[in-house]
Amino acid sequence: MLDARHGAANDRRIEALLLHHEIETFNGAYAAALDEQRLMDWVEMFTDDASYVVISRENADRGMPVGLIYCENKGMIFDRAFALEKTTMFAPRYLRHIIGNLQVLAEEENGDIRARANYVVLQVLFDRPEAKLHQVGVYYDRFRRAGDQLKLAERRCVYDSLLVDNALCIPV
């Protein structure tokens, strides 16, 4: 039989586990939206004031802000998605995200939750037969609760590769 003290410690561990699972579920849905090219569903996963940045590890390490993608609110994220949906370059490829090593880091004073996870994006271009590593990196995230859902208030994608293997700046 667990005593009350042990029980309270366990409750905290279970709460942490539920939050971890909630973010993992979010990341699974996020990956599915991008993999299935449902870009408008992807847009809805951000808060109105969300920041979404894709930047190289090289630039991130040196504090240089220039990135492949730089959106400072949901309107800019929408514009990015809208432009891609109109681009004939975007469709002819398959993408597949693997998101792993999720770490829930801290809860901030305003209730936002900081987390990180590693990601791999695999890509099949329609003029080549096999899957290739498109991008590898880490998400640095801030999640915010909106009703009974989580949304991204910030996702900063820092990728390792020095070059990205095509000119198109697709979201990851």
Added chain:
Amino acid sequence: MLDARHGAANDRRIEALLLHHEIETFNGAYAAALDEQRLMDWVEMFTDDASYVVISRENADRGMPVGLIYCENKGMIFDRAFALEKTTMFAPRYLRHIIGNLQVLAEEENGDIRARANYVVLQVLFDRPEAKLHQVGVYYDRFRRAGDQLKLAERRCVYDSLLVDNALCIPV
């Protein structure tokens, strides 16, 4: 102190989490059976009436049923495994599955559980020194409880690559 209502909501979340974990554990054991070439253990992870299909995303998207592998019951799954074990082509390779982004989708009326997960199969052929991406895709699954175990009543493996890098149709 949690009140009863909060407690009941939490119980449901914990139940969902336990089910998620149970399927993740299943997928871990599934991957290990294939990675260690224990094909007869792999066969036992399916129900008698199980469907097991490996099909390209291209064909799946167009509703075309032709796939690399098409088994409509456990007997056919067994035959596939048995044939591979007798094939000298199968052994000289190492396989390694990474299964991620598990999403438990819904419980059907008959109690079956629908889920999906992304997979990557990495392969080392014995005449080449390095690991390569063999196949990348998504599992669309239906799990069924059999006693205190889960079994697959359906696993539909939809792979992204346009070609698979060798003629042998190995299970994934």
Added chain:
Amino acid sequence: MLDARHGAANDRRIEALLLHHEIETFNGAYAAALDEQRLMDWVEMFTDDASYVVISRENADRGMPVGLIYCENKGMIFDRAFALEKTTMFAPRYLRHIIGNLQVLAEEENGDIRARANYVVLQVLFDRPEAKLHQVGVYYDRFRRAGDQLKLAERRCVYDSLLVDNALCIPV
């Protein structure tokens, strides 16, 4: 309403889940330490008497003990890390670990916990633009509780590739 018997079974499942999560969290922190080249943090994740081995699947399957890395206590692990930090060859690369398919296997008589997980290490070398598969394999682990933390008493990294793509023996 759950009865007491169901409750006790559930408690065991929740305990198993919490342990699984604890090890997953450990592996996330382990990966982050290596990916961010914080080798001294990595050293601290082992017990004083820890064994750390990196060996090919080929040699492991044949019971041959020769590996890329062979450390039989924390002092040797420290030496490895210290040597690498002094090596100008180590820095010019980015590494990214994806650890998946964690399976908690058993608790031994002395309380150690045996587990396994698949890993992929992706590498970007600074003279090549793109990420490559550096190493793919499986961790066979024994964890030990030290205060309120877990430490590795044993990590045996068995990699699939026949050759590792550079001469440097970096930890995985």
